[in-house]
Amino acid sequence: MNKTINNRAWFLVLPVLLLVAMNAIIPLMTVVNYSLQESFIAGFWDWVGTRHYEEVLGSERFHGALIRQFIFTGIILVIEVPLGVAVALAMPKKGVWASVCLVLMALPLLIPWNVVGAIWNIFALPEIGLLGWGLNELGFDYNYTNQPLAAWFTVVLMDVWHWTSLVVLLAYAGLQSIDEAYYRAAKIDGASRWAVFRFIQLPKLRTVLIIAILLRFIDSFMIYTEPFVLTGGGPGNATTFLSIDLVKAAVGEFNLGIAAAMSIIYFLMTLLVCWLFFTLMNNDRERQS
Amino acid sequence: MTAREDTAIPAAGNSPAILARAEAKPARRLRLKWLVPTLYIIFLMLPIYWLINMSFKTTNEILGGFSAYPQNFTTDSYVEILTNPAWYWGYINSLIYVTINTVISVSVALPAAYAFSRYKFVGDKHLFFWLLTNRMAPPAVFVLPFVELYSSMQLFDTHLAVALAHCLFNIPLAVWILEGFMSGVPKEIDETAYIDGYSFPKFFVKIFMPLIASGIGVTAFFCFMFSWVEMLLAKNLTTVAAKPIAAVMTRTASTSGYELGLLAAAGVLTIIPGAIVIYFVRNYIAKGFALGRV
Numbered sequence A: 001m002n003k004t005i006n007n008r009a010w011f012l013v014l015p016v017l018l019l020v021a022m023n024a025i026i027p028l029m030t031v032v033n034y035s036l037q038e039s040f041i042a043g044f045w046d047w048v049g050t051r052h053y054e055e056v057l058g059s060e061r062f063h064g065a066l067i068r069q070f071i072f073t074g075i076i077l078v079i080e081v082p083l084g085v086a087v088a089l090a091m092p093k094k095g096v097w098a099s100v101c102l103v104l105m106a107l108p109l110l111i112p113w114n115v116v117g118a119i120w121n122i123f124a125l126p127e128i129g130l131l132g133w134g135l136n137e138l139g140f141d142y143n144y145t146n147q148p149l150a151a152w153f154t155v156v157l158m159d160v161w162h163w164t165s166l167v168v169l170l171a172y173a174g175l176q177s178i179d180e181a182y183y184r185a186a187k188i189d190g191a192s193r194w195a196v197f198r199f200i201q202l203p204k205l206r207t208v209l210i211i212a213i214l215l216r217f218i219d220s221f222m223i224y225t226e227p228f229v230l231t232g233g234g235p236g237n238a239t240t241f242l243s244i245d246l247v248k249a250a251v252g253e254f255n256l257g258i259a260a261a262m263s264i265i266y267f268l269m270t271l272l273v274c275w276l277f278f279t280l281m282n283n284d285r286e287r288q289s
Numbered sequence B: 001m002t003a004r005e006d007t008a009i010p011a012a013g014n015s016p017a018i019l020a021r022a023e024a025k026p027a028r029r030l031r032l033k034w035l036v037p038t039l040y041i042i043f044l045m046l047p048i049y050w051l052i053n054m055s056f057k058t059t060n061e062i063l064g065g066f067s068a069y070p071q072n073f074t075t076d077s078y079v080e081i082l083t084n085p086a087w088y089w090g091y092i093n094s095l096i097y098v099t100i101n102t103v104i105s106v107s108v109a110l111p112a113a114y115a116f117s118r119y120k121f122v123g124d125k126h127l128f129f130w131l132l133t134n135r136m137a138p139p140a141v142f143v144l145p146f147v148e149l150y151s152s153m154q155l156f157d158t159h160l161a162v163a164l165a166h167c168l169f170n171i172p173l174a175v176w177i178l179e180g181f182m183s184g185v186p187k188e189i190d191e192t193a194y195i196d197g198y199s200f201p202k203f204f205v206k207i208f209m210p211l212i213a214s215g216i217g218v219t220a221f222f223c224f225m226f227s228w229v230e231m232l233l234a235k236n237l238t239t240v241a242a243k244p245i246a247a248v249m250t251r252t253a254s255t256s257g258y259e260l261g262l263l264a265a266a267g268v269l270t271i272i273p274g275a276i277v278i279y280f281v282r283n284y285i286a287k288g289f290a291l292g293r294v
Helices: A008-034 A051-058 A060-090 A096-110 A113-123 A130-137 A147-174 A179-188 A193-221 A225-231 A244-250 A258-289 B003-013 B014-032 B035-055 B059-064 B076-083 B085-118 B124-136 B139-153 B159-183 B187-195 B202-213 B212-227 B233-236 B246-255 B259-280 B283-288
Strands: A036-039 A046-048
Touching: A008 A036, A008 A051, A008 A225, A008 A258, A008 B085, A008 B124, A008 B139, A008 B159, A051 A258, A060 A193, A060 A244, A060 B035, A096 A147, A096 B035, A096 B212, A096 B259, A113 A130, A113 A147, A113 A225, A113 B035, A113 B246, A113 B259, A130 B035, A147 A193, A147 A225, A147 B035, A179 A193, A179 B059, A225 A244, A244 A258, A244 B139, A258 B124, A258 B139, B003 B076, B014 B035, B035 B259, B059 B259, B076 B085, B076 B259, B085 B124, B085 B159, B085 B202, B085 B212, B085 B259, B124 B159, B139 B159, B139 B233, B159 B212, B159 B233, B187 B202, B202 B212, B212 B259, B212 B283, B233 B246, B246 B259, B259 B283
Parallel strands: none
Antiparallel strands: A036 A046
C-alpha cells in the first residue's frame, strides 16, 4: 500500500508514545544510573564507571546463566517449531473440529505463568504426580527436585506444553491463507506430499514462521515465572536462566549495581536479536509487495 | 520442459485413472492424520486433568499416594476459595487491572496503528521498531525501577499501577496487531469517506472501526491474555490492596504449609476466565496470533 506523507500523523501516535516512554525510558535510565554507580549508604552514590560491567562480563555465574539460556532457547526452538508446523498440517482445515482443536490448543496460552509452573510442579512430583509416578513405574529413576537432567527435561517439556500451540496457531493461520486452487493444481500434476509442502505450503508459511521464531526466541529468552515456580532455578543452579539470575541478584541479594549492569547487557542482547528479525521481516514484506 | 510435457500428455489421455489415484491417496492418509492433533491435545490436557483431579481431593489424600481420580470426592477447596475474601479478592483484583489495561491499550493503540498503516512520517520506522523492542524487554529488568517509579507517583499497590506497567508490552503488541488488520482495509474506503464529507473522528468511529471490529476484538483478547498471565510485575507492584491471585497463591503456599488441594483449585479457577475468552474469539484467534499478517 502506498502511504501518504503526513507529519501530523505524529499527533495520532502521541498518546502511545507518552505512555510507553514513561514505562520504558524512565526505568531504563534508572537502571543505567544504578549500573554506573555504587551505593554504600542509602542515598549516597559513587561513580564507578564500567566496573560493574567488567565484573558481570567476567563472572562465571553470568557466563553459566547465559550458556544455559542459549541452550534452553535452542532446544525449545528445535522442538516447538517443527512440532507446531506438523500439528498445524495435520489439523482439520475447517468445521466444528477445527474450532474444537483451536480452543483446546489455545488453552495453555491463557493460563497464568505461575499456575503453569504449579501445574507442572504437581504433575511431575515423583510420588503423586502422573508424570513423575509414570516415569518411575516405567523404571526411570526420575526426581526433578534433585537431578539436574530431570529438572531440565521437565522445564523443557513444560515449555513445549505451554508454547507449542502458539506455533500451531500461527502456522494454521498461514495455511488457511493458501488458495484451494494451488492444491488442485498440485493434485493434477501428481505432486508428492513433500513437494506440496516444500513448494506450496512452506513459502506461504515464511512470514508466520518468522513471527513464530521471533516470539518464541524473545519469550523464552526472558522466561522467569514458570521455571522459578517449578524448580526455583535448581537443583543448584542447573535451571537458573538469565531472568532468574537477575531477579536473584536484584531482589534476593539487593546487589543493585551488578543487577543493573546485567540488565543492560541482557537488554542489549535482546535488542540486537530484535533488530535482526525486524530487518528480516521488513525485507520479506517489501519483497512480497 | 520436455519432461513436463511427457508426463502431461499421457495424463490427459487417461485422466480419470490419474484423478482417481490422486483422490485415493489423501483419503488413505486422512485416516491416520487425525492422530497427530489428537495425541497433541491429549498431551496438553493431561497436566490440566491432573490439576483438576488434585483440586477435588483432600490434602491428606493427595499426600497419601498416587491415585488417578479422587477417592473421597470433595469440593472443600472450592468452597474455601469462593467464600474467603482473602482468596476471591485476588481474582477480582486481577480482573480489575486486566480490564483497565485492556481499555487503555486498545484505545491509545487504535489511532497510532491507523497512523502507522496509512501515513509516512518522520521517524515512523524507528518509532515502530522502538515500540516493538518494549514488547521484547524482559520484565525482570524492569521490576525494581517500576517499584520506584510507581512509588514516587503514589500509585504503588493500586490497580492502576499494574495496568499502566502492563502497557509497556501490551501497547506495542496492540499497535502491531491492529496495524496488520488495518493494512488489510483498502485505502480507497478512507478517501471515499473524506470526499463524502466525513471528518476524521466521525469516519474513524462510524466507518473504519466497524470494518476492523474483529481485529479490535482480537487485540483486546491479546491484551487481556498477556496482562492476565503476567505475574512478575503484578506481584511486585502490589502488597495488599491490589494483590493479584498469583500473590495470594504463593503466600498461601508458604503460610499454611503445603495445601496442594487448595492450590490446585485456585489454579483451576485461573484457567476459567481464559477459557471463556478463547471461546468468544475462536474464529479469529489464528489470524490474531499471526498479528493480522496473513
